[in-house]
Amino acid sequence: MNENIIIAGSGGQGVLTLGLFLAQAGLKEGKKVTWLPSYGAEKRGGFSFCSVVISDEEIFSPLVAYPDTLLLFDQRAAEAYKNSVTEKTFVIENTSLIKNDVVLTGRKTLIPATDIATSMDFVKAANIVMAGAYFGATGKFLQTTGEQVMGEMLKGRNSHAFEKNLKAFSEGMKFIKNPALVAGVAFIKNLRLLKKKK
Amino acid sequence: MNENIIIAGSGGQGVLTLGLFLAQAGLKEGKKVTWLPSYGAEKRGGFSFCSVVISDEEIFSPLVAYPDTLLLFDQRAAEAYKNSVTEKTFVIENTSLIKNDVVLTGRKTLIPATDIATSMDFVKAANIVMAGAYFGATGKFLQTTGEQVMGEMLKGRNSHAFEKNLKAFSEGMKFIKNPALVAGVAFIKNLRLLKKKK
Amino acid sequence: MKEKVLYKRPVALSEKPFSYCPGCTHSTIHKLIAEIVDELGIREKTIGVAPVGCAVFAYDFWNFDVTEAAHGRAPVVATAIKRIMPEKVVFSYQGDGDLASIGMAEIIHTANRGENLTVIFINNTNYGMTGGQMAPTTLAKQVTTTSPLGRDVKTSGYPIRMSELLLPLQGVKYIERVKATDAISIIRTKKAIKKAFMNQITHVGFSFIEVLSNCPTNWKKDPVESNKWVDETMAEFFQIGKIKDIQ
Amino acid sequence: MKEKVLYKRPVALSEKPFSYCPGCTHSTIHKLIAEIVDELGIREKTIGVAPVGCAVFAYDFWNFDVTEAAHGRAPVVATAIKRIMPEKVVFSYQGDGDLASIGMAEIIHTANRGENLTVIFINNTNYGMTGGQMAPTTLAKQVTTTSPLGRDVKTSGYPIRMSELLLPLQGVKYIERVKATDAISIIRTKKAIKKAFMNQITHVGFSFIEVLSNCPTNWKKDPVESNKWVDETMAEFFQIGKIKDIQ
Amino acid sequence: MRKGKIKIDENRCKGCKLCIPECKVDEIRMSTKSNKYGYNIVEFRAANRCNACTLCAIVCPEAAIEVFELLEDDK
Amino acid sequence: MRKGKIKIDENRCKGCKLCIPECKVDEIRMSTKSNKYGYNIVEFRAANRCNACTLCAIVCPEAAIEVFELLEDDK
Amino acid sequence: MNGNGTVFIKGNHAIVEAALDAGCRFYAGYPITPQNEIPEYMSKRMPEEKGVFIQAESELISINMVFGAATTGARAMTTSSSPGMSLMQEGISYMAGAELPGVLVNVMRGGPGLGNISPSQSDYYQAVKPGHGDFHMITLAPSNLQEMYDYTFDAFDLADKYRNPVMILTDGLLGQMMESMDMKHDRKPLYPDAKKEWALTGAVGRKGQRIVSLLMDPGVLEAHNIKLGKKWKTMIENERKYELFNVNEETQYLIVAFGSMARISKGAMKLMKDLKIGLFRPITVWPYPYEELKKAAAGVKKVFVFEMNQGQMLDDVKIGLEGSKPVEFFGRAGGGVPMPEELCDFINKNK
Amino acid sequence: MNGNGTVFIKGNHAIVEAALDAGCRFYAGYPITPQNEIPEYMSKRMPEEKGVFIQAESELISINMVFGAATTGARAMTTSSSPGMSLMQEGISYMAGAELPGVLVNVMRGGPGLGNISPSQSDYYQAVKPGHGDFHMITLAPSNLQEMYDYTFDAFDLADKYRNPVMILTDGLLGQMMESMDMKHDRKPLYPDAKKEWALTGAVGRKGQRIVSLLMDPGVLEAHNIKLGKKWKTMIENERKYELFNVNEETQYLIVAFGSMARISKGAMKLMKDLKIGLFRPITVWPYPYEELKKAAAGVKKVFVFEMNQGQMLDDVKIGLEGSKPVEFFGRAGGGVPMPEELCDFINKNK
Ligand SMILES: Cc1ncc(C[n+]2csc(CCOP(=O)(O)OP(=O)(O)O)c2C)c(N)n1
Ligand SMILES: Cc1ncc(C[n+]2csc(CCOP(=O)(O)OP(=O)(O)O)c2C)c(N)n1
Ligand code: SF4
Ligand code: SF4
Ligand code: SF4
């Protein structure tokens, strides 16, 4: 296994935590892992992104240029990363904040993560919804691994928090596994893409 | 001509000014000259010394290790410089402040410069007395050169100052040129030296 | 119906949107400075010196000449500029980490020399840009990323009141501490900053305006709550008002 | 007749004669510190931090542990020592160039943190060691090697009164300005310095003693005249007395 | 009473909500819109109560609000 | 009155003259001597007026002066 | 976290844990990206270990506090990033002059000036040739988190061994990234109980002693410098450290790279298995392993020098090679971090 | 004084006169031996020329004032000695980053730390490899008073030509000594009237402009660094300066020395006329005239490197020679100044 992930969005969206979550999942399944945030603390509503590499072998470069999986949180992120997508890239887009489809290559899955989180009255969990989408869509890690990691990362917080997060996670998985829902979103979004491909 | 001079004493005795005086005399007579003070401003009653090189040719090293002429103002200076004296060195010692004769090599002339200056009620002019001694004893520069330089260095000061300095200068010359006086001082002082030499 | 414009974006601001966090006082003060520059008609002779701190990007937002000093050194950069071009209007703009921590010597000596400058001091009780560490202005017991248990005055000392500290220096002509938490206080603040600029133009001398400011992001409070905290907690220790005024 | 020793050279002084100029206040204060260390019996737990300035050689004269800080940084060197060994008696000894010019940030932050230290501040209105240049403490109109026409307060500012400057900092417990121009004032000075040491021993906190000092060499005055200038001219601007005292 | 209106530059508004309490006549509220930077922004109600007091503009950190006084044409 | 005497360490004295005015009984004066560093130093007159007040020692920057009280043997 | 001493940790946190394990009980530091996690984490961890944490008000204050702490014999550290390190140059020189141990960490970012906060190696020059005066400072350049931890620990031992400041030269990439590594909480510091006779701990039963760097008497400073020079020679003899990776008789090209760039170079080597490429990685960039480099390069056709700067270590490579091999340089500047593919391209074009 | 433009002058004063002649109208400096005569003399002379003299309260303040002055387009200078120069490293990097001209003079003294106040060349390292980040600074090393004056003047021209700080690297020997030299009051500065379009003089009829060194947008700092790198290449091409003295086909030994040490070496050569010794003197110690050195050494048996430090320029000699010649080093450390005789001895023993 050699999974190169980029997660991109804006400060406050939980981009780095999502990266950490995936990294921990990798570790839990016995992989080598590196996690690299966007450099330093850009506090002023700027970009936020991170590279996560999960591999069976020693990892040399923790920086990912052409990801195997790309998780995009918002429009700016999509603009910024559209060129890092290759034919082999699998893209997960948060359609709640990406209205204008600019990623024209790669395989793609769409999920209105922010809307899902908002509907749970837990807007901060959009990243966990994205995590669920990642687990559901790629199948690279066991769902139970994800749940275990979540438990560890929320250690010390009350059980309510844990359950809410778990819910967000499974909502993400559920959404992505429901072909109808995904297709519903993806159909419209990908029309242009399909046209181009032809 | 290649005259390497060291002047040594303590802060406040006019050691550096004496060096400058000799340097200017050299310049006035068309020589190349360098003047180098003790490094920096050691303000706290410390050593004061300077190297003056006067030469017909370009001067490379402004630092003098083995002087042709060594002017010593006080005991500490004598202690510090006794080892830089070679057979060819000509030493002028201020016996007012050098009670203990430690310079055992080289040719030597003794002058109670501070006493002479004090007797003129102008204790600060001990260095000018020493300058006179230098001019008188070495004959390396014209007396008139010395007087001219003095005039230039005191430019802007009142004529009284000039005359007092001139007086000190000529007292120094006079003393050194009077074999009786010099011998009188030198005789006692050099006894030990003479004994050693034998 | 005809429309009369009562408020519009000042000309001395560039088109670029502020990169500061929503509700941040930096934006408000940037805007006020631009308004004042417009009102005094000095855009062509104003030179700003930006700090190292969140406002390091100030040059992107003001449409007059701006340079950026090393961390803490803005007042001396401004001094050199003003000495060379005494007819220009020169100001430095600094955060509390910049001015009250690393730049303590620079601000004191500049103030003491009585340079005919204006200094705008944005006190938000922490190092905003680097992620909310404790600053010399952090309140007692305030939690920051480097005072996880709250500022302990026994080891870190009490917060420094810069305005009061500069008070005894004879070169200092005008000091006022203001805030910018609502329209009324913003109007007062503008008046103070304008006066500080005028002091420079009329050769009165060194003026210092301390603005009690928020940092919603690092305080982990929304802008409205942040401003409330400024009003209620911060302003209790850092008393608002004119501290010195010599004409 | 028997002889009873009423005054003798303190044990906390080394044998080495002071290298300071005749009549220099540095010597007097060095001696006083040694007397106090003797009297308090703390030679074995005193650690001094010497400055860069004429007193850079202090380590040669005190017979207790001494280190030498970079120019202006003595208070922070002392802080680290004291924090690691709170049971020791730690003081810094600094000139006005060292403390009030390059070391301004260090003294203010140390004072503000309220470090339990003693700072001895030798104010002789110039940079003695480097040859008498203007210092932040140089009096208005005073001629120095870098103010050949006398200090111009319009460009160089007024002299800084360090004791008053530190006054508002809450961490500071004791400030007194003294002089050492005759036996009486020396006795008073000794009392002040001793109190500053005692404050440290009894954990009262940061104490600051400013000693109006002479510099006969650079002032080009003999020691007696120098002290007279301290009494008459310097002490007029820098008022002698207790400035702060909190127990 | 004076009549006024405001114009909010949508792409400058960061939804900080500081303007809302400034408006004593409740002419500003959160909208459901996000701007191109993803900020949930405020909107002018245009409920005809605005008196052009400018307080909202004064408080707006982003200089995102313009205020107009509406003058009777015949004046 | 108390009787006293002082001892001046010749090689420590720098001839600064600060002690001279401190002695209210005029027991200290410039000497004609120079010490090994070339300083013209002061001397104790020993005119039997010293009262061991220690002021000269207190003022001496060089800690060059020691002060002794002279006690009657039988006391 | 992952049991058995293995933790998944951030580079900046690894430095803190190593320092504490090595017995560091004094830390003073000032915020600067990308090393803020060090003072932040320290502010929590140091008090737990009963040590002194001070948030200094500037980098000048940091380094001079470390100076003060070192005079007491305590193990002390400060950390910063590029502009902050520039401000410490005087203090570093003072520490070396006064022969004081201490550990300095530079988590480099892009320069010059304020630059940016991306990873960079552009302080190599200043690290290996710091401050004024004749002195040297051992400088270790880790290239993964295990080394961040291990070498920080080593740095304290080396500092005490030589009574000299020691620097960890790393960058925002290693400081910010997370990776697994083994914690060695039970590693024993060298000389943990060694009585530092020279330290200022109060003149109990002895004369006062001093720690100074001013030596004005003629000749004394020169003698001191010569002593420091000898110490430096011993460091050169004993402390040169480097890694050879894939260097053998068949190696045709040799990459020379340190720190982050070395690990990225390994990534490139992995992509180019058909070319016989070896890597020489100086671990002590000062003392530089000159002879070892020359030896490693002996059989190769060409030497490639890769740095995240415009060619600073290149000078040392030239000194080491003494003109024996052609050298090609590739660098990324101003915070640019290359991908392995870029290095492959460069090698292919210039081999 | 001696008519015809010839004056007998102190090195430190020569620097002041040169700066004023070159149109320097802003000086900020802080006292430190052995350069105190510069601020002292400046405090008198600068106001006479209607320029700004400020006694800065620290070296940090000096350099940052020079930064500020430079933003206005004014010619500005600061001076210091070794420890003070260490404190300026951040500021120098900022100036280079912001592309600001300015002249810095380092009158070196013994180090490390406070060291002493004797002449020394032990800041060579810091001078040629200053501050953080990728930047370079032309550094001129005069060896007599004429050059103190001439190169200080040149420094202002070079600074403006490249919008970069330029350093004069000299020492207490040259700063404190007096010697005769020709004053050239009527020499015209290059670009005296050139409009510095980039300067901040008020945004009259234009948009506001900026002088900064923070470049956060991805890639922008890298592009800026590459631009600075190109500028540096131009400096290397155009500004290398050196002196050959007694170097010809017959030369058997080559001395390499700069500044004071070069003149003392000439003194030694004079004493050893029977040996065929030449001198290679880098005048710009940065950019270092590597190729010229190699060429000069081509025919000699051995190269002697003499420095008033423990071998700092030696690195550059090695880079230049590329192992082509054996090298012997002699240095005096900690403020020691050799006599020509010592150099002769060393040559005789090691030739
Ligand atoms: C010499 C140096 N030290 C540290 C930093 C890192 N740094 C950048 S901004 C900043 C503090 C900013 O805090 P403040 O001045 O309060 O401004 P704010 O962001 O709060 O407005 C620091 C420490 C730096 N750039 N340079
Ligand atoms: C960084 C640095 N800058 C400047 C100096 C030079 N210097 C040595 S002593 C001194 C000033 C001393 O003045 P002050 O502190 O008033 O002490 P004084 O000699 O008057 O007692 C200076 C500037 C230095 N050693 N280091
Ligand atoms: S981090 Fe704080 S100070 Fe900086 S822009 Fe955000 S809110 Fe304002
Ligand atoms: S120079 Fe001044 S301060 Fe220094 S020792 Fe002499 S008199 Fe004292
Ligand atoms: S101008 Fe006044 S009344 Fe109108 S919207 Fe703004 S705050 Fe409300």
Ligand code: SF4
């Ligand atoms: S104050 Fe300005 S930025 Fe904030 S919500 Fe209102 S319009 Fe938007």
Ligand code: SF4
């Ligand atoms: S002790 Fe008193 S009385 Fe005796 S000599 Fe000294 S000052 Fe005079």
Ligand code: SF4
């Ligand atoms: S006070 Fe001391 S040093 Fe001065 S003259 Fe008297 S004995 Fe000598």
Ligand SMILES: [Mg+2]
């Ligand atoms: Mg702040």
Ligand SMILES: [Mg+2]
């Ligand atoms: Mg002083």
